[in-house]
Amino acid sequence: MTLKASLDPLDLKIIRALEEHGAKISTRELSELLNEPGRTIRYRITKLKEKGIICKAKVRTHERKLGLAEYVFVVSSSTVNESTLKKIIEEIPMFYYHAQTYGKYEGYLIYLVYPLGSPHVVQDIASELKKRGLIEDYTLFDVVDYESKEANLSQLETWNWDKWSKNLPKIMAKSKELKLDLEESQEPVSFDSNDTLILGHMVENPDITLRELGKILGLSQPQVHSRVKRLEESRIIRGYKLSMKPYDSTMTIACFFKSKNAGKILLWFDQLPFHHQITMENKTSYLVQISLPSHDMNELLKNLRILRQYTDEMFVQFLLDASIKGYRHLMDLFYEGTESWRLPYDEFNDVVDRLTKEEN
Numbered sequence: 001m002t003l004k005a006s007l008d009p010l011d012l013k014i015i016r017a018l019e020e021h022g023a024k025i026s027t028r029e030l031s032e033l034l035n036e037p038g039r040t041i042r043y044r045i046t047k048l049k050e051k052g053i054i055c056k057a058k059v060r061t062h063e064r065k066l067g068l069a070e071y072v073f074v075v076s077s078s079t080v081n082e083s084t085l086k087k088i089i090e091e092i093p094m095f096y097y098h099a100q101t102y103g104k105y106e107g108y109l110i111y112l113v114y115p116l117g118s119p120h121v122v123q124d125i126a127s128e129l130k131k132r133g134l135i136e137d138y139t140l141f142d143v144v145d146y147e148s149k150e151a152n153l154s155q156l157e158t159w160n161w162d163k164w165s166k167n168l169p170k171i172m173a174k175s176k177e178l179k180l181d182l183e184e185s186q187e188p189v190s191f192d193s194n195d196t197l198i199l200g201h202m203v204e205n206p207d208i209t210l211r212e213l214g215k216i217l218g219l220s221q222p223q224v225h226s227r228v229k230r231l232e233e234s235r236i237i238r239g240y241k242l243s244m245k246p247y248d249s250t251m252t253i254a255c256f257f258k259s260k261n262a263g264k265i266l267l268w269f270d271q272l273p274f275h276h277q278i279t280m281e282n283k284t285s286y287l288v289q290i291s292l293p294s295h296d297m298n299e300l301l302k303n304l305r306i307l308r309q310y311t312d313e314m315f316v317q318f319l320l321d322a323s324i325k326g327y328r329h330l331m332d333l334f335y336e337g338t339e340s341w342r343l344p345y346d347e348f349n350d351v352v353d354r355l356t357k358e359e360n
Contacts, residue, residue, distance in 0.1 A: 007053070010036065012154045014044055015054070015244070019150060023057030023206075023240040052245055053153075057206040060238040061199060061327075063113070064144070067188040068330070068341055070113045071122050072141040072279070072287060074256075074317060077107030078133055085134045087355050090323075092348055094125075096330055099322035101254070104315040105137065109254060113330060115341040116188065125348060132356065141256065141281055145182040148277040150244050155273035161299040165306060168268050172310055177263025178270050182280050189234045193336040194219065198227055199236070200328035206240065244275070249294045252322070255304060257314040258285045265310060284312075289319075 007015075013034055018025065021033070027045070031038040048054040063070065073095075077085050089098050089110060097111035114121050122140060129135045194217055201208055201216065210224045217224065231237045259265055262284050269276060274292040281287070292300060301316070308314050335342045 007153060010034075010040075011044060011048060011053075014041065014048070015153055015242075018054070018242045023242045055243040055245055058241045058243045059199075059203045059206050060148075060241050061203060062145075062186065062235055062238050063330075064116065064186040065189050065234060065236045066191060066196070067116050068113055068333075069116045069119070070111055070143045072143060073110040073112050073122070073126065074101060074105045074139050074141070075107045075110070075126075075129070075135040076105045076137040078136055081132075081134045081356075082107075084355050085129070088129075088134070088352055091351050091355070093325075093329070093333060093342075094348070096326075097322065097324045099252075099319040101317045101319055103317035105139065105317060107135065109317055109319055111143075113333070121345050124345065128349070128352065132352065134352075134356075139256075141279075141285075141287055144184060144280050144282065145186075146277055146279040147180050147182060148241065149270070149275065150242060151275045152273040153244070156247075159273050161296075161303065164268075164271060165303050167271065168303070168306060168310070171264050171268050172261060174264075176267060178267040180266070180278065180280075182278075184280070184282065189236065191231075191236065192339060193334060195227060195231060195236075196331040196334045198224065198231065200331035202228075202237075203327035247293045250291050251294050251297050252289060252291045252319040253297070253300060253304075254317040254319055255288045255290070255307075255314065256286075256317070257288075257307075257311045259311040260284055261310060262286055265307065268307075 014030065017030055017033055021029070025033075027038050027041050030036075030041045034041070045054065075085075085108070089095050089108060092112075094112045094114060095110050096113060099109050101107060101109040112122065112125075119142075126135075126138050126140060130138065197217055198213060201213060210221045210228070213219075213228075214221045214224045219227075228237070257265065266278060266286065266288070269278065269288050269290075272290060272292075274290055274296075276288060276290040279287040279289070290300065304314075304316055333342050334340070
């Protein structure tokens with residue numbers, strides 16, 4: 001396994017400490033924890049950032065607690081109308097992330113949001129796109145909760161695909177399952193437009209200070225601190241995660257599967273040293289997205305073929321050229337006047353009508 005840069009034991013200790021204690025841990029706290037001078041810790045972190053190993057911290061959020069949920073919408077696009085579909089995806093506010101995808105579905109994998117009280121809107125949108133001949137087939141995956149795990153750099157250099165492959169039948173034969181901090185149902189909590197503004201700025205700029213937030217919102221620093229603390233306690237802000245990019249050339253695989261033994265399968269996936277995200281639809285239905293070096297792709301696919309025998313349903317998608325509109329774009333869907341999420345279905349139809357006419 002080839003990393004962007006070589007890492008010595010202290011680099012790995014710093015990274016592990018950041019992963020374990022959160023990206024907000026201070027240099028002084030790291031110094032005390034690792035028994036190293038503060039200036040050494042600062043220097044090493046600076047170098048890790050310069051090498052591109054450590055990126056900015058990510059603020060992890062829980063949109064369902066805001067009354068905002070999402071689907072993964074995987075479509076096979078019509079070759080005749082593909083350019084129109086791409087323009088629609090790029091313009092519709094509800095479609096906040098998309099990537100080209102290949103596999104069972106040849107087209108796009110899209111993350112789209114909707115107000116929790118109106119899940120029918122997503123099905124209506126899918127049906128409308130198919131009726132107009134913009135997509136040929138699709139599937140919808142209801143995102144209930146997720147958990148992500150960064151690459152384990154200490155394991156990358158010694159990773160053994162054969163050993164991982166042989167572990168699968170052993171895991172399936174035992175009763176142990178992966179324990180995840182995922183919730184099948186979440187009750188929305190109280191929030192207002194200032195909270196959505198705070199979230200938007202914090203997610204897109206994790207280094208923003210309370211003072212800077214206060215100036216933007218016209219609030220005092222203690223007021224902002226109180227709001228951030230409440231967002232953390234209600235788990236709208238789930239935490240602050242270290243973001244790493246340990247290798248240059250990557251590909252992403254999305255594995256959708258259903259199995260009554262999902263917990264065992266997830267335990268197997270969790271052994272991977274690569275960045276991966278586990279997304280739950282329900283206790284038996286999951287999506288696992290794995291980002292790994294391009295030259296490891298064939299080994300992963302070979303192992304996924306072995307996995308198929310342990311699932312009730314399964315399909316795999318390659319993801320390329322991902323594009324995201326930004327988190328503040330999502331928060332802009334909250335309408336301050338009614339303190340509720342906008343439901344832009346009429347806007348969707350208007351956009352589809354306009355772009356379809358332009359193409360014709």
